[in-house]
Amino acid sequence: MVTTEELKKVRIPKAKVLMNKKDRLAPGHRLCAGCTAGTIARCATLVTDIDDVCIFHATGCLEVATTVYPFTAWRVPWFHNAFENVAATASGAEAAYKVMVKKGKLKKVPDIIAFAGDGGTYDIGLQSLSGALERGHDFVYICYTNGAYMNTGIQRSGGTPMYAATTTSPAGKVIPGKIQWRKDLVAIAAAHKVQYVATASPAAHRDMMTKVRRALDVDGPAFLLIDMPCPRGWRFPEELSVQIAQQAIDSCYFPIYEVYDGKEYVLNPKSKAIANKPERKLPIEEYMKGQGRFRHLFRPEKRDDLIARFQEEVDKEWDYLLKLVNMSK
Amino acid sequence: MTKTKVTKGKRIGMTGDEAVANAAAVINPDVVAAYPITPQTIIVEHFSDFVHDGEVDTEFVCVESEHSAMSACVGASATGARVFTASASQGVALMYEILFIAAASRLPIVMSVANRALAGPINIHGELTDQTMCRDTGWISMFSETAQEAYDNTFLSFKIAEHPDVSLPAMFGLDGFIITHALEGVFPLDRKFSQDFLPERDMKHPTIPGNPVSSGLLALPDYYMEVKYQQELAMTAARKVIPEAFKEFGEKTGRYYDQVESYQMEDAETALVTMGALAGTTKYVVDKLRKEGEKVGMLKVKTYRPFPTDDLAKALKDVDAIGVIDRDLTFGSPGAALYTDIKTSMYDYKDRPQVFGFIAGIGGRDVLVEDYEYIYKQVLKNKGAEKVVPVEWIGLRK
Ligand SMILES: Cc1ncc(C[n+]2csc(CCOP(=O)(O)OP(=O)(O)O)c2C)c(N)n1
Ligand code: SF4
Ligand SMILES: [Mg+2]
Numbered sequence: 001m002v003t004t005e006e007l008k009k010v011r012i013p014k015a016k017v018l019m020n021k022k023d024r025l026a027p028g029h030r031l032c033a034g035c036t037a038g039t040i041a042r043c044a045t046l047v048t049d050i051d052d053v054c055i056f057h058a059t060g061c062l063e064v065a066t067t068v069y070p071f072t073a074w075r076v077p078w079f080h081n082a083f084e085n086v087a088a089t090a091s092g093a094e095a096a097y098k099v100m101v102k103k104g105k106l107k108k109v110p111d112i113i114a115f116a117g118d119g120g121t122y123d124i125g126l127q128s129l130s131g132a133l134e135r136g137h138d139f140v141y142i143c144y145t146n147g148a149y150m151n152t153g154i155q156r157s158g159g160t161p162m163y164a165a166t167t168t169s170p171a172g173k174v175i176p177g178k179i180q181w182r183k184d185l186v187a188i189a190a191a192h193k194v195q196y197v198a199t200a201s202p203a204a205h206r207d208m209m210t211k212v213r214r215a216l217d218v219d220g221p222a223f224l225l226i227d228m229p230c231p232r233g234w235r236f237p238e239e240l241s242v243q244i245a246q247q248a249i250d251s252c253y254f255p256i257y258e259v260y261d262g263k264e265y266v267l268n269p270k271s272k273a274i275a276n277k278p279e280r281k282l283p284i285e286e287y288m289k290g291q292g293r294f295r296h297l298f299r300p301e302k303r304d305d306l307i308a309r310f311q312e313e314v315d316k317e318w319d320y321l322l323k324l325v326n327m328s329k
Numbered sequence: 330m331t332k333t334k335v336t337k338g339k340r341i342g343m344t345g346d347e348a349v350a351n352a353a354a355v356i357n358p359d360v361v362a363a364y365p366i367t368p369q370t371i372i373v374e375h376f377s378d379f380v381h382d383g384e385v386d387t388e389f390v391c392v393e394s395e396h397s398a399m400s401a402c403v404g405a406s407a408t409g410a411r412v413f414t415a416s417a418s419q420g421v422a423l424m425y426e427i428l429f430i431a432a433a434s435r436l437p438i439v440m441s442v443a444n445r446a447l448a449g450p451i452n453i454h455g456e457l458t459d460q461t462m463c464r465d466t467g468w469i470s471m472f473s474e475t476a477q478e479a480y481d482n483t484f485l486s487f488k489i490a491e492h493p494d495v496s497l498p499a500m501f502g503l504d505g506f507i508i509t510h511a512l513e514g515v516f517p518l519d520r521k522f523s524q525d526f527l528p529e530r531d532m533k534h535p536t537i538p539g540n541p542v543s544s545g546l547l548a549l550p551d552y553y554m555e556v557k558y559q560q561e562l563a564m565t566a567a568r569k570v571i572p573e574a575f576k577e578f579g580e581k582t583g584r585y586y587d588q589v590e591s592y593q594m595e596d597a598e599t600a601l602v603t604m605g606a607l608a609g610t611t612k613y614v615v616d617k618l619r620k621e622g623e624k625v626g627m628l629k630v631k632t633y634r635p636f637p638t639d640d641l642a643k644a645l646k647d648v649d650a651i652g653v654i655d656r657d658l659t660f661g662s663p664g665a666a667l668y669t670d671i672k673t674s675m676y677d678y679k680d681r682p683q684v685f686g687f688i689a690g691i692g693g694r695d696v697l698v699e700d701y702e703y704i705y706k707q708v709l710k711n712k713g714a715e716k717v718v719p720v721e722w723i724g725l726r727k
Contacts, residue, residue, distance in 0.1 A: 092401030
């Protein structure tokens with residue numbers, strides 16, 4: 001059993017070492033240009049041993065775009081079952097690997113990563129995830145959130161930001177996009193008292209990779225929520241993906257932090273810097289105005305009321321997070 | 330023909346559910362992922378005892394739903410493991426989506442179905458619709474008339490499912506309460522038999538570390554059809570593998586099975602055809618009618634998928650009329666599941682019987698000896714009809 005103190009000390013190899021490793025996700029896949037799902041998948045799998053990792057995948061953009069028969073972009077064992085059940089699928093595989101270890105057919109249970117989008121996690125896959133976390137299977141669940149069902153044409157999910165326009169929460173004449181706030185998936189995962197839960201961002205890639213490695217080193221389930229800017233669904237130029245991810249951190253809409261043992265909240269450098277110097281916090285308007293999904297808040301007339309309302313929610317969540325962090329000290 | 334031979338070993342009293350759990354424990358699968366539902370619960374409970382008493386090496390994944398049960402079975406089976414589960418009714422309906430994926434992924438998962446009527450109205454009693462509704466999923470599908478047959482079907486299902494030419498999941502049913510909960514003498518088998526009858530599963534492309542294979546890919550119109558056709562080929566292969574499996578099992582245990590069991594059919598002019606536990610009473614009624622001088626026999630369809638068209642045609646060659654008794658429903662259809670299949674398969678044969686359909690025992694309603702006698706009389710009465718006689722619901726309150 002890895003202790004929480006040991007987990008905090010887990011580091012990843014230097015960039016030079018990682019760069020010389022063979023990508024587990026090969027180029028030539030069909031993700032959109034600028035899609036950070038590829039960035040996340042490549043980074044996450046790079047911190048695994050190519051011969052000691054198995055990937056399980058929920059239906060969604062990353063799955064569909066990387067495995068169009070008869071091609072696959074994956075250089076590691078990879079299995080897709082359905083949309084809402086990747087946690088259960090990985091549970092079954094993990095149980096099977098355990099038996100193989102018992103019977104001497106396998107040295108150890110490999111690193112298991114389950115990838116799913118926000119739709120496959122916040123919504124339809126929540127039960128499967130909760131069951132697997134509760135049962136304590138040794139695997140890492142990575143939810144990459146692009147805040148909508150992108151694969152099926154940008155429909156809202158429980159992770160879609162308030163006021164974002166999606167095809168099922170359009171910016172209408174009366175209703176300005178999605179009217180609900182996103183659900184707090186990190187708190188839900190942490191409430192299962194698993195040893196490691198964290199958020200991460202492609203704008204802090206080494207931090208993200210370190211978190212994946214920590215999650216994998218846990219003897220049991222671990223959960224990661226990773227922000228995944230989607231140029232197609234969020235309507236921004238594809239070269240700005242990482243910049244948008246950075247703004248999500250800077251505005252505190254997507255702070256990056258860890259939760260150890262379901263109770264110890266730790267901010268990671270980029271978010272910690274803002275906690276230390278609150279004046280560095282980016283107004284949410286700056287984050288929103290660069291994305292077409294919020295365009296109706298700026299044109300034809302600027303909706304300061306709605307932007308203020310959004311800011312209020314961001315502030316509330318951020319303040320609450322800071323409270324949790326301070327309580328953990 | 331079913332030959333009965335005295336089997337070695339002591340006969341032990343057990344319910345159908347216990348029989349299945351005991352058989353599964355003898356087989357000692359790598360992974361069992363299951364969720365409880367009446368009348369299957371005893372299987373999971375009994376098997377949990379084996380796990381917690383250390384009598385099996387199985388990892389038991391006690392999941393939070395049947396959808397997850399089947400999903401976990403798929404994940405486990407994808408690694409090359411031997412995987413078992415059990416369900417019924419609402420549970421099978423909840424896993425329906427994943428049943429198709431299990432079959433298309435060619436994963437030889439075995440599931441026992443404690444056949445139960447589907448809601449609504451909610452009901453917990455015996456009916457086969459929860460399994461007949463799976464006919465399009467791509468699973469091998471068998472039924473059991475007795476606890477002994479359910480016990481034996483556990484072994485046979487693995488044998489057929491894991492055969493390299495087949496590599497398909499297999500389900501077998503046992504009628505809720507009538508078989509699942511009734512105590513019966515069962516001749517058990519042992520680990521030695523199991524290891525000999527069921528050699529280790531040998532999967533071609535397992536999802537295991539170091540084997541960079543992708544499975545479960547998106548197949549678009551350019552390839553999807555070929556994948557589906559291969560599933561049909563696997564079913565065709567199963568038609569050959571099934572009788573071989575039955576033969577080997579018979580030679581090793583003295584218990585012989587057929588895809589279509591014939592009872593008192595030698596000179597039969599009329600036959601009653603059914604599946605599962607109804608076959609037991611049908612045999613009793615056939616004996617009774619024979620004593621009264623009636624030339625009647627019974628056919629029990631044991632393997633529902635793949636459907637034993639040839640065997641049925643052979644068995645029905647010299648029969649004038651049959652009554653098909655379905656304990657299952659499909660609405661707005663020309664008739665219930667077995668009836669429509671039999672009619673369709675017989676249509677092109679020159680020597681074919683007239684087929685009359687009956688629906689009985691729905692939601693666990695008792696089917697009495699008088700009901701079978703009535704069905705027989707109706708078949709005789711309708712014989713020679715020149716247009717389709719509507720399917721009749723037996724024992725219905727009007
Ligand atoms: C049971 C079921 N319902 C609906 C779908 C259709 N579907 C496939 S992917 C998807 C959305 C995926 O969204 P998300 O999980 O956020 O992944 P993304 O495509 O955004 O990466 C939907 C609705 C499905 N495949 N299965
Ligand atoms: S739609 Fe978005 S998530 Fe999907 S591939 Fe394109 S950029 Fe990536
Ligand atoms: Mg999404």
